[in-house]
Structure formats: structure tokens, C-alpha cells
């Protein structure tokens with residue numbers, strides 16, 4: 001592990017202790033040798049001294065010729081002794097877990113638990129409202145205001161019974177929040193997006209385990225006259241039978257997403273559909289049915305989406 005004592009030109013294990021006049025050896029627990037840097041330094045001074053002139057306490061020394069003398073000098077220095085005692089004290093405190101760091105850790109843990117509890121409730125509200133197809137926002141984004149929408153109204157209501165949200169709103173009201181309070185429209189939209197991604201992942205996983213599916217596209221302009229396509233998949237799901245419940249077979253249609261369409265020709269729509277399926281991880285060779293509205297771009301015998309998909313998968 002240690003380089004050979006080459007005529008006192010490198011570090012030697014004997015430096016880890018010193019001999020006292022009666023011949024006994026006293027250990028130097030503070031001394032460290034780095035093989036990579038080929039340098040010796042003092043652990044205590046390096047860790048706990050901000051102002052150390054000696055290289056032993058900072059970058060480490062390679063002065064092997066004078067090492068024995070420098071070590072003896074270093075351990076007598078007042079700076080080193082202070083650092084050594086502080087290190088000892090720290091060691092005892094760590095064993096008793098009464099450090100300042102420990103108190104910080106406790107504070108961080110309780111703060112993280114606080115936020116987990118707050119977010120759990122806010123996400124549950126968003127999930128309930130979206131499941132019920134209810135709008136989240138009203139004309140006002142302020143708590144306790146009339147017409148502040150379903151999301152804030154439920155928060156208002158829960159505060160009457162729930163200690164976690166009570167504390168949260170107290171912090172918001174007294175402006176103890178240094179960052180976000182997670183009640184605004186941005187976080188609501190982000191939560192909806194995260195939940196939607198999860199739902200979509202589940203639908204795609206079910207589809208893949210079933211393998212065969214039909215695809216249904218319907219095209220219609222939205223309020224801003226942008227052509228929108230709804231992408232729907234239809235497949236059979238089978239649940240595993242349990243002791244008292246037989247296997248259940250259901251046919252389900254699942255909405256995947258709205259797609260903005262610029263090119264409404266059969267070729268343009270086919271490309272968009274193929275790209276979407278590929279992005280979602282659904283393969284076109286497993287399609288077993290197609291459903292479209294009456295547009296020529298969709299059902300057209302020669303150049304519609306239906307014909308183009310059939311060419312890929314007869």
C-alpha cells in the first residue's frame with residue numbers, strides 16, 4: 001500500500017506514530033497519506049482549519065526528507081491542536097447525534113413530509129375534478145373569492161376540516177412561502193398533464209398486452225378553425241379469473257389524444273397517424289380495423305387514409 005522508503009524520499013508507515021522517551025509509541029490518527037497524489041497531510045487541519053500556513057494542513061507535503069521534523073513540529077502547533085480537539089469533539093457529538101447538521105436533517109425531513117402531504121391533497125382534488133369532467137378554474141384565481149372555480153372552492157372547503165391544508169394556507173396568507181404555493185393555474189395544468197400521461201401509459205400497456213386493435217379517427221375544426229383529429233383505439237381486454245370471479249372480457253374504446261392537423265389530404269393525415277402511433281409505441285401491423293368519418297380524405301377509395309393504411313397492412 002505504501003511506497004518503499006527510498007532513502008527517505010517517500011512516505012513511510014513509521015510516520016503514523018512517534019516514539020516518546022520511554023520507548024512507547026504514540027499514534028498520529030490525524031496523519032493521512034494519499035497514494036494518488038503521493039503527499040501526506042493532516043486530516044484535522046484540512047477539514048477544520050480555515051487558515052493554515054503549513055502545507056501539511058492544506059495541499060499536503062511531499063518534503064519527505066524533512067517529514068519527520070515537520071510532523072513533530074506540526075503536532076505541537078496551536079492551530080493543529082485546536083483542530084485536533086474540534087475533530088475529537090465532533091466525533092463524540094456524531095456518536096450522540098447532537099450535531100447542528102442533525103437538527104438540519106430533522107428540519108429537512110419534516111419540511112419534505114409537509115410538502116408531500118400538501119401535494120397529495122392537491123393532486124387528489126385535480127384527479128377528482130378531471131375524472132368528473134369538471135372545470136378547475138373560475139373567473140377569479142384568489143382563495144375565498146366568489147367564482148374562484150372548483151379547484152380553489154374545494155381547497156377552501158377542505159381547509160375547514162383538514163389540518164395540513166389549514167397550515168398550508170396559513171403559510172400562504174402570512175407569506176411564509178419562499179417559492180410556489182402550488183395553488184395556481186400552472187401547477188393545475190402540470191398535474192393534469194402528468195395524470196393524463198399516466199392514463200395514456202396504462203391504455204397503451206393494456207393495448208400491447210392484447211396486441212390486436214382497431215383505430216378510429218374523426219376530424220373536425222375546433223373553435224379557432226384549426227382542424228383537430230381525435231385518435232381513438234378500440235380493443236378487447238380480458239381480466240384474469242380469481243377464486244370467485246370468472247375472467248371478464250370487455251371491448252373498450254379509449255381516447256388517446258387530439259391531434260392538430262395542417263395537411264388534411266389523405267397522405268398528410270396518414271403520415272400524422274403513422275407518426276402518432278409510432279411515438280406511442282403502437283405498431284401498425286397489429287391493426288385489425290379502421291373507422292373514419294365520411295370525408296374523401298378519410299374513406300376515399302383511391303387516396304384516402306383507409307386505403308393507404310390497408311396498403312401497409314392488408
Ligand SMILES: [Zn+2]
Pocket residue numbers: 030042043044045046057074079080081083
Ligand atoms: Zn494538523
